[in-house]
Amino acid sequence: MTKKKSGSGFQMGTLLALVIMCVVLSVANSNFYSYSNLMGILKQTAFNAFLATGMLLCLITAGIDLSVGANAVFCACVMGAMNKAEIQSGVLMMIVAIVAGGLVGFINGTLLTRLHLPHPFVSTLGMKNVLWGLALLVTGSQMVNNFPESVQFLGKATIGGFPVSFMVVIVLYVIMHLFLSRTALGRSIYCAGGNMEATRLSGINTANVLTFCYTMSGIMAALGGIVSIGRSGICNGANANQPYDTDAIAACIIGGASFTGGKGTMVGTMLGALIIAVLRNGFTMLSIDSAGQNIVLGLVIILAVFMDVVRAGMEAKNRRMAAAAKQEAEEKEKVAK
Template structure:
């Protein structure tokens, strides 16, 4: 366990050094890189991927993966686009439809794994990605949709304290709050510990009396909900929705974000197995 901690610390330090070196090179290449305006733009651009990474994190912890997160976000945005096309402009209803759509897709992903016992989440979520791509094009008639009501675009476009680089994006502040909540959830709650247990050792999970199927379904459902939030943010950020965006590699961006953030698969698996053994011993 000490060896794992040292390995994890060295890896995290290496990532930090690489990031600092990259920032130094970019700052030298472009004097405006470290300007407050550019930094605020970076926060705007990263908020979407950061939201998808929250859901992806849970799937990775359970030794799974969700390749449909990007397509799910696009599909949720397209559901709102369909409402605009049909003349429905109630912001509250649009937001509800977006969140429910993402939650339903995520729950279906979880049920396909736990109830229909599909062989691997890589296969099922990759298939779901293609399904959502088609559905996104169908519901919007393959058209790019704009003219969303202000209530829908608020989260992705609103800024506060304009004096700081033109304003701090509200969507980035949402990401910070969600990350803090997720940290507390995973480290301080029984369900959070159960997620580690389910990913580390299924036999220990069973002996602990934990319903692993429900835990996995919850993880994929939450991943779908985070994708829906990402879809809502993308509408505000760009002002449009486009079904063809479902083919963009948003899923790999989310995976990369998790790995760079020190969700190192081998090290994390050792930690999960240790947590599972401790839970089984109680």
């Protein structure tokens, strides 16, 4: 059986937390609600939202992808290397980046399912360092700029000031919500996270399901890499060591996903990504240094995990009580007969 997905009550709590944060920041700085600042938050959300999409699939299966941030930078650097080689076809650059990201994800999935590494933490952490080195290697440890406009469009373009990247994220999240909730493969992903052995015994190829999730995580990372080029206009292999994967994990966990698997929704993940972006924006507006930012974000993640543990404990207690009540009712019925 699958574990129960994040309930609407938890998502309402996440939404309430987001609203309270926005109110507090608007009081602390009147410029928070300026149109340009809000659009900046959405631009920042888009990058993390792409990475969090793939991360959510991995977390639902009780796994994790610690290479997602480095993969995004690596894919951007692949496009940078093509740009240095004077390959000016933006479409070709993006296709190659998406294939590269998907291949990295496929390798992560294969290491887990076919080579039987003990936990995706091991393989994806190793892959993170490999990608960091490759990102520096393909660009010669140099920043690359002057990308074609077609490459920068996704991360740079706006319509009435509203970022196109966030529009694409909205469409993606609707599609992924329907995929997870309405398709057999989507339900299999939840089943695998809820009980891997039971899922396997029911006839579902769990190795293929896991490989699909990590491949999709790689593709989402590539899309994030494309967005990053549009946002900054450059690629830089040194950024592969940035905590992008931490932000993606935080967005999923805050949104109701669980490290134990079987839980998580696209709606919750979107709210989590918005909270991370609002937090980062608030740090900047309040001139909080990087040390303070890391402390606060770490505490937020710990609090989200603690709430998940408490919620899981309450759900388990309710199930035990329901089972005991059912058993008691059956025994009374037998006595009555």
